[in-house]
Amino acid sequence: MDRERREVRYRTVNSWEAIYQRALGVSWGSAMVAGKLAGITERLFGVPCWAEQTVFAAQGAAYDEFLVRPTDETVEARLSALLEADRGTSSDLAVALSRLRNEVAEREKTELALREKLELIQQQETALSAMVAPIIQVWDGVLTVPVMGGLDNQRASALMERLLGAIVDSQTRSVILDLTAVEAVDTSTADHLIRIVRAVELLGARVVVTGIRPAVAQTVVSVGMDLDRMITLRNLQEGLKVCMASGADAAPRPKAL
Numbered sequence: 001m002d003r004e005r006r007e008v009r010y011r012t013v014n015s016w017e018a019i020y021q022r023a024l025g026v027s028w029g030s031a032m033v034a035g036k037l038a039g040i041t042e043r044l045f046g047v048p049c050w051a052e053q054t055v056f057a058a059q060g061a062a063y064d065e066f067l068v069r070p071t072d073e074t075v076e077a078r079l080s081a082l083l084e085a086d087r088g089t090s091s092d093l094a095v096a097l098s099r100l101r102n103e104v105a106e107r108e109k110t111e112l113a114l115r116e117k118l119e120l121i122q123q124q125e126t127a128l129s130a131m132v133a134p135i136i137q138v139w140d141g142v143l144t145v146p147v148m149g150g151l152d153n154q155r156a157s158a159l160m161e162r163l164l165g166a167i168v169d170s171q172t173r174s175v176i177l178d179l180t181a182v183e184a185v186d187t188s189t190a191d192h193l194i195r196i197v198r199a200v201e202l203l204g205a206r207v208v209v210t211g212i213r214p215a216v217a218q219t220v221v222s223v224g225m226d227l228d229r230m231i232t233l234r235n236l237q238e239g240l241k242v243c244m245a246s247g248a249d250a251a252p253r254p255k256a257l
Contacts, residue, residue, distance in 0.1 A: 009065065015030050015033050030053060145163060152188070177207055208230070208233060209230050
């Protein structure tokens with residue numbers, strides 16, 4: 001591949017087209033292979049490309065060779081030029097054009113199917129993120145977020161976006177971050193939790209953390225998360241009582257783990 005000249009040279013061995021043509025004693029080129037290579041190179045360079053076959057296995061060579069370059073011409077214009085230059089018969093070029101069109105149609109069909117699968121995966125990821133950390137309004141101005149399992153970058157970002165939106169929409173004063181179902185966290189998960197807590201505080205809401213296990217507390221402290229700035233309670237029940245009893249202005253004193 002020559003990036004400066006923007007061209008790629010491919011060699012294929014024992015392609016089915018070459019074997020078929022050699023058996024028939026003809027040589028009209030490997031159009032299917034050329035179309036695939038043009039499509040691959042188009043993705044590489046980001047522009048339409050044309051594959052020109054320079055060596056033919058059907059004529060006795062050890063391989064088929066293709067030179068692929070960007071092009072501004074359409075397939076139809078290229079084939080018309082070949083006809084005018086008498087470099088191919090009408091039947092040969094018609095076969096090649098038909099194969100190229102079929103290849104393009106098949107590629108578009110495959111791309112559509114892949115896009116649909118990607119959309120489905122994204123929908124499933126969104127649903128899974130909601131299941132991992134659902135946001136529940138348990139009282140006026142009080143949201144509860146029971147976290148289950150770990151939080152990777154994508155899930156933490158999705159949770160933060162949903163939580164901040166819910167805080168604004170419901171005029172939340174307190175957010176209970178319940179870690180009862182989290183048996184252990186790594187430094188990455190702890191860092192995500194820190195970011196979520198800080199983002200909630202920037203909106204004027206306070207964070208009450210409940211259900212912290214000893215192993216989780218140790219990891220959280222090791223990454224520099226200041227537990228003194230937050231209210232930490234033993235379980236979700238205590239957190240609910242404190243938030244519902246405190247009202248809009250009163251804030252309970254932090255409790256030690």
